[in-house]
Amino acid sequence: VTDAATTGSGYGVLDDYKTLNTYSSNGTYYLYDVTKPMNGVIETFTARNGSSLPGYYSTDSNNSWTAYSQAADVDAHAYAGKVYDYYKNTHNRNSFDNNGATIRSTVHYGSNYNNAFWNGSQMVYGDGDGSTFTSLSGALDVVAHELTHAVTERTAGLQYQYQSGALNESFSDVFGYFLDPGDYLMGEDVYTPGISGDALRSLSNPSKYGQPEHMNNYVNTSSDNGGVHTNSGIPNKAAYNTISSIGKAKAEKIYYRALTVYLTPTSNFSYARAALLQSAADLYGSGSSTYNSVKAAWDAVGVY
Numbered sequence: 276v277t278d279a280a281t282t283g284s285g286y287g288v289l290d291d292y293k294t295l296n297t298y299s300s301n302g303t304y305y306l307y308d309v310t311k312p313m314n315g316v317i318e319t320f321t322a323r324n325g326s327s328l329p330g331y332y333s334t335d336s337n338n339s340w341t342a343y344s345q346a347a348d349v350d351a352h353a354y355a356g357k358v359y360d361y362y363k364n365t366h367n368r369n370s371f372d373n374n375g376a377t378i379r380s381t382v383h384y385g386s387n388y389n390n391a392f393w394n395g396s397q398m399v400y401g402d403g404d405g406s407t408f409t410s411l412s413g414a415l416d417v418v419a420h421e422l423t424h425a426v427t428e429r430t431a432g433l434q435y436q437y438q439s440g441a442l443n444e445s446f447s448d449v450f451g452y453f454l455d456p457g458d459y460l461m462g463e464d465v466y467t468p469g470i471s472g473d474a475l476r477s478l479s480n481p482s483k484y485g486q487p488e489h490m491n492n493y494v495n496t497s498s499d500n501g502g503v504h505t506n507s508g509i510p511n512k513a514a515y516n517t518i519s520s521i522g523k524a525k526a527e528k529i530y531y532r533a534l535t536v537y538l539t540p541t542s543n544f545s546y547a548r549a550a551l552l553q554s555a556a557d558l559y560g561s562g563s564s565t566y567n568s569v570k571a572a573w574d575a576v577g578v579y
């Protein structure tokens with residue numbers, strides 16, 4: 276029997292219809308996307324609510340992925356493809372390693388698991404408990420956040436603790452915005468399905484969700500690896516300031532260059548300011564209005 280790349284379709288977590296790059300072999304269809312250049316494969320698995328990874332390939336009998344139990348698989352696969360396309364088309368990066376590494380996701384991890392993470396090799400998504408979260412792969416900004424952890428790991432390598440860890444978190448949120456530029460919110464599509472208008476975090480108003488947005492309010496703590504999900508509010512606010520003054524197109528070039536050329540594993544907030552300013556100078560000139568906007572963005576959050 277011939278194996279072949281196929282196009283399937285199905286419904287995502289928000290009951291949204293979408294087509295899928297799938298693969299057929301021996302009459303079974305797989306969430307296995309071979310359409311990317313230079314053999315960059317995107318593949319999606321299910322843990323069947325266990326905790327062993329990667330689990331089992333997500334399969335379907337007729338390439339119509341319409342079961343509610345398949346919605347998380349559908350979105351993890353479709354959104355991973357979108358994030359691949361973004362990094363390739365906007366930054367000419369071929370997967371997280373810039374060498375066509377396979378992008379693997381596993382959904383239905385654990386039981387009522389309100390988390391999503393990059394484990395160093397793959398993306399992993401819980402189903403949520405239905406109250407705090409619904410299936411976490413149902414948000415493009417979440418998928419972009421997780422895959423950007425992989426990009427960061429292969430580039431700047433920002434250590435996941437204290438200020439470098441908060442930067443690690445912030446770059447993932449900022450690229451989450453670049454993939455989902457309709458709002459400055461993070462995770463709004465999967466956070467508290469029973470409550471509308473809220474989100475996990477806000478780049479424009481970090482304090483709305485308990486994050487500092489100025490260095491004067493930096494939280495000194497050892498919990499959460501030194502408050503990486505709290506103190507990210509400060510660089511996130513600086514990013515919002517930057518994007519709202521120079522626009523997404525210039526901002527994403529500056530952020531990508533800082534991440535891949537200048538930042539290092541132990542970079543702190545002040546170094547990130549310098550890296551972004553240097554990137555702005557490289558791309559748009561040191562006396563440019565763009566450069567001055569980045570400077571003002573970080574001045575406003577008290578990082579020099």
Ligand SMILES: CCC(=O)Oc1c(C)cccc1C(=O)O
Pocket residue numbers: 389390391392393416417420421444451461462475
């Ligand atoms: C926006 C995505 C996000 O923050 O995912 C996480 C969740 C939901 C819980 C714990 C950690 C993370 C993470 O990826 O940092």
Ligand SMILES: [Ca+2]
Pocket residue numbers: 416455458459460461462463
């Ligand atoms: Ca969003």
Ligand SMILES: [Zn+2]
Pocket residue numbers: 420424444447
């Ligand atoms: Zn994160």
